[in-house]
Amino acid sequence: MIFVFLLVLLMLIAAIAASIFKDLISAVIAAALVSLIAAILFYLLQAPDVAMAEAAIGAALVTVVFIIAIRRTKRFEE
Amino acid sequence: MSFLNHYIYYIGAFGLIFIGLYIVLVKHNLIKVIIGLSIMETGVNLFLISIGYIKGGTAPIFSTPEIEAARMVDPVPQALVLTAIVIGVAVLALALSLAIRLYQHYGTLNLRKIKEQRW
């Protein structure tokens, strides 16, 4: 149980970090971490299908898309 | 502590939703706002899945014959979340492509500066 507690805490911290980072790449990585932890939580909640989808789509593909977009725009928040 | 025990997933889910909303409300940068939307999306998905969870349940897959049907978690929220994830990705991809075009036009992604369409 404490494990879940820590995971959730970490997830929320990652989410807050995503909002704080000025470097958008870091923010995106933090968001990816959120997704990843969410995937683990999905797994813990007995939803393997969703966990797979979240990991493959939410954590991986979305991050790639974000990074491409950031490369084509601006890396740092003003 | 038992409260946390019961509601930790809800707390996590709504934590994500509100952090996401907060980012959208407060941040200036479009990419940041899109990140906020995606975090919000994840939060909603987590909430849906945790609604369907049953204490001590198993995944709704009859992979072996001896699995008890009565202990399976609800499959419907999982199906919904699958749909929601894909929809989320679709919105995100479109948003980012718009962000790229916006940057080409305005040279900035600061939403407080992009105010040509108003009044």
Place this chain on the structure above:
Amino acid sequence: MSLELLLIIAFGGAFLTYLLGKLSSGVRNFFAVFISCALAAIVAYLYGKPSEETFYLGFLGLPLLLRLNMLSWFFAIAIAVVGALSIIFSLSYMKGREKTDFYYLMMLLVNAGMLGIVLSGDLVSFYIFWEIMSWSAFLLISYNRGPALAAGMKYIIMSIVGSVAMLIGMLSLYANYGTLSISEVAPFVASASSGYILFILIVFSIAFGIKNAVLPFHTWLPDAHSEAPSPFSAVLSGILVRMGMYGFLLFFFVIVGSKLFLGLGRDNFHYILAWIGAINIVIPTFIAMLQNDSKRLLAWHGVGQGGYMVLGVALGTSLGVTGGTFHIVNHPSYIALLFLVVGAVEYRTKGIRDLNSLGGLIKRMPITFIGALVGACGLIGLPLTNGFVSKWLIYKSLILQGHPFLAFAALIGTWGTILSLYKFLHNMFLGQLPEKYRNVEKAPFNMQFPIIILSLIIILFGILPGIPLKVINSITTSFGLESLNINIWGIASETGALNTINIFAAILAVGLIVWLIFRAGPKAAPIAQDDNYAAGAYVPKEKYHYTVDFYNPLYRMISPYLRDFIDEFYMKLARGTQKLCGGIRHVYTGDVGHYVMYIVLFLASLIFVQIKWGIW
């Protein structure tokens, strides 16, 4: 001849005219005249054939009715005649101008709409035709571009306000009684509480008052009248505006009923209305006196004359209502005539309406002058014109009812009318002929024709008022008022005797004597215009001083008090609204953060309300 067919001819003819205009303008002109004259003929033929029919069932389960009775026939004939004459007048007036197809379409539509109003037997069709008339009139008022646009806007905004009021009143009746047929609604209204009747009457009075340009709602009229094309000004001032009077008559006497109407608000409602009418006579007439634009001057008289009608109708006695109603039909004859005169002058002088730069046209346009003279006499109410008869009836009833102040107000109005119309006549036709108008030709025949017809009508009804009075008497008796003893020369009742033959004879005799005196006296010799010297020096022609600044001393004296405060108030209101609207749209700041904030705010406030007060 069913009424339905009449309206089909009216509306179909309008659109057909438009289409024919695409072929050739000659065919179109002929057709337009033909349609409008045919309408007049049909309406005349329908005299004394009351009927009621359902013409349409498709509108939201409400049967739409048409009905013809004396009242509606009386208005219909006025509409048809004025419409036909103004169309004939338009033939030359509109020659060579742009969008003529459109112009004729709209003229005929306005006409058809007005016919529809007076023929409709239920309030929905009344409203529908009312609106058709309103928007087609808007398009015609805006026709002249330039300042006409502002005039059109003023007109249509007030007009929409009026129709909004009417819509509320009408649907309130419908919601309460489940019917809108005039004959069915009347008994219900008769048994309603007086508060509700007052509400209905006030709401409808706003609608009709705006159209009839009753005082607080008159501001659209001077602008609209002066900016519209002159033939349409004739229609507008002559008859379109008087649709409001039709509405008053309909509501006061047909739907509410005379007894109930007079007793409303502890007998005060009609009295207040009468005072509004009286104020409406005095102020606009004096404002008219100060105008230098010929059409504007007439327009203000249009407002003023409306006051007589309201005054007469609001008195609610047989004589008063008869006078008011007669005034309604007299008004189009002379005001349309005067507008047509202005139109003719405008046509020949290439659009000059400024009274200060005209003059002396009597020699160049004699028939037009005669028309103007007759029209002016009618408007003033001199004997032997129909205006005299109707005003006399109103005065008489005022005195009989014991309202000396109202009578005095009406009298003051007549003085103002005399002064201002003298200015009108003089500045246009008398005095020196400006050099540049030396070669002005007389008006073409199809302009003179309506002028002559209208002049004849004025004199005819002035000498033989019994013809229209008979019709009016049958209307007023149908209102439940007591019948007057009408003969061809006037009224023979004890209370309101009128005999035009005596007056005719007296005037003839006096006229003969005056003529003899003038004959006997020394004659004035005509002298060439430039044959004059000022202090021994020859005055160059371009420095001639014509009739500028009539009533200038008076103007200086009273003009500060005669500002149109109401109009200024409305303009202020409009500017305020504009500012407010400009402010409101700043909620759309362009900052998407704000927009998201609105969403969250909406959500949060709903939840807050629920938690705090538990609305659900």
Place this chain on the structure above:
Amino acid sequence: MVNPVLLIAVPLGLAFAIPLFGFISQKLEKYIPPVAMLFNLIVSLSLIPKVLEQPIVVSIGGFPPPFCINLVAGPVGVLFSAIIALVGFLVSIYALDYIKEGATEKYHMLYLLLLTGATGVVLTGDIFNLFVFFEILCISSYALVAYLGNRAGIESAVKYLIQGAIGSSLVLIGVALLYGLFGTLNMADIARNIDSVSPISVFVPLVLLITGLGIEGAIFPLNAWLPDAHSSAPSSISAILSGIAIEVGIYAVARVIFTVFGASSIFLFLVLLGLLTLLVGEMSAFSQKNIKRLLAYSSIGQIGLIVFALGIATSYGVVGGLFQIISHSLSKALLFLAVGYMIYRTGSMDISTLDGMGKRMPFTSLAFTIGAFSLVGLPPFVGFPSKFLIVRAALAKEEVLFTVLIALVLLGTVIEGAYFFRVIQTLYFKGKRVSPNKREEAPIAALIPIGILMILIIVIGVYPRLVTDILNSAASELLNRIGYIKGVLG
């Protein structure tokens, strides 16, 4: 019997097939949307007589209703799908000639998918399915708003997307809460059980759904995306967004409030919200210089009127609101279509550049005039009967409050009249009396839909019986929850 699912499946299949047709011939692509919408129109119209007797409930996949997604082709659904198909058909004909630049193939696909999404929203009987179709509708409109790729279009699309995404998240949370509370997603099933849970718990999902759907439905504080999006999209898309998309949003809000929740205590709130929306929309439009923005604000005003009427929640009121939806769809589509080519000819959206259009494009100007008259509610156009019904409904309440409110509503109409008449004056009477410009009328592919819309506006305005039957039964469907539940679940 025609299965109503074809209304969704056929256009969807055709939309997927557009690239395949493109392999055959590039020219073929643009004729697919009109064909699909014509099909939908015919099917919807043929369904009307049956639907008037009883709603058609079909399940997808052949399982009994609460356990699968079902379509409810009641009077409301068929009415809306007919409107969507009609306007969609006409606008797609318009687009044949209007859309020449850019990735036209993609335009036509997105266009068809948008309409399919709208049809899905109005037909579905499942709340999550409603969400999915809503997303189809929204996402394709984001893309189409950005279609021109210019500064304004991209900026508006971004703003629209952010607000829309927030909205869909809120809807999803609401759906999740409903699922958590009732364990079902079928709207009828939820409606049946709604009273078994305490109001405060149900209120939150209700509010979330109203807010989320209300964003697309352009209710006042939620509609900030609308003026931007409607004014920056290509005119054909503005016509669809204004004539269909927001109406569908309102439909969704109404369905949630009326059928799912039966929330009769918030009707008054709805009325006030409608009034506020109306006044803000009309007042914002009043001093607007950009013609498309003016029309967009006017759409807000009209939506306010619709919400107002629905909030009255008597059968008169709902009939009036639905009638107003028809009237607004037709009129606003007509206005946007007419304005589209005017802007195309002048190259500017400034109202003052439209002077002399009456000469240059007489037919289009006439169309604009008729559309504007209809919106203002002048007879004999379609706006009049709808306004008539709404005012009647408000006055039939016989409460002083409603009399005051309807007076305020009509005040909004006065403002609307003021700015529309100003534009009409500009079209016909503004400017110098120049020698006749040469005619530059819109191409025939644009004139046909404009003409048909004009005819419809006049015909329905003169003969409202055409639609009152379906409107009456649609209103009773919306007001009669029990009937709906029985119809779906047996």
Place this chain on the structure above:
Amino acid sequence: MRRIISILLLGIIALGITLSLAKIPFGTPKTKVGRYYIDKGVEETGATNIVTSVVVNYRAFDTLGEVTVLFIAAIGLGAVLTTGRRKKPERKIEPASLVLYTGCRFLFPLILLFGAYIFVHGHLTPGGGFQGGAIVASAFVLTYLGCRERRISERGSKLAESLGGLIFVIVGLVGLAVGGYFLMNFLPKGIPNFLFSAGIIPILYIVIGVKVGSELAGIIDNLIEESE
């Protein structure tokens, strides 16, 4: 200022949602629809993975919609990025290092195969069209990143996308024609736990997998195109 207001408002919303959540206790069974699927799912659809049976059979209409949403995103993104784009001269792309290149070439088919496995076995094991499709797409991402010159042919992906969608709809329509219900599972259900079972579910999942894969790959392709 904005922060304070935001936090305040979000707090109110959170309070409301908490009140609502009080009626949704965590971890207790509360659904009847889900129960029905678990009880009858295997029998009615033939899929042992109940989530799959819900996604592709009970709620297949949602899935059709969802596929459409992704399709819209793909073409919308194409439309947004292509309109008004200035044609740039083709820049020469420096080739990747040999090790990377070979590695990519080697991994590409393996990943593809893995993705295919996942969506083909969607009705038996966790996973399905979306997950498999995402993995297929990631294979393409890998080649973009690693090999740098490979592009999926636009024609091919277009074909895959639209054929995929079309087949989905046609399968549904065949169900309508055969059984009277759109998207009805009209094929024999087979024996649970076998690869060839569960009627139309594997067909639809393959279609979805191919379609999602090509769409996601197409999205990334479109995004990446100009940035190089």
